[in-house]
Amino acid sequence: MNGAYYRLNIRFDLTDKRQREIVERLQAIDKKQYGSINKFVVTAVGKVLDVIGTASLTAEEVRRIIREELQEVSFVSEQPPQVQAVVPTLTDEELVRNEQSVLDDLEMFG
Numbered sequence: 001m002n003g004a005y006y007r008l009n010i011r012f013d014l015t016d017k018r019q020r021e022i023v024e025r026l027q028a029i030d031k032k033q034y035g036s037i038n039k040f041v042v043t044a045v046g047k048v049l050d051v052i053g054t055a056s057l058t059a060e061e062v063r064r065i066i067r068e069e070l071q072e073v074s075f076v077s078e079q080p081p082q083v084q085a086v087v088p089t090l091t092d093e094e095l096v097r098n099e100q101s102v103l104d105d106l107e108m109f110g
Helices: 017-027 037-052 059-071 092-107
Strands: none
Touching: 017 037, 017 059, 037 059
């Protein structure tokens, strides 16, 4: 280990329904209650390590631990995701052309 932190990357297969559900649940954890996804996962893995008494886990065992811990947690999203609307803007020249196009179209009707 180098420095004050040890980094471990865990990959989830989003094409696998169960693993995708785990990712969605992790993204929705109550950050006020659990702090962050990282803190939540570290706490969950630590609890299981205390129970099984070993420090050597395979990646699949870590996934299993996370799945089991997530089954015990209820998730509440702090706020719904915000959707950003894109408002098209036209240049003055484009506005003039659009207005003229509408007038030309109206002339066809009489």
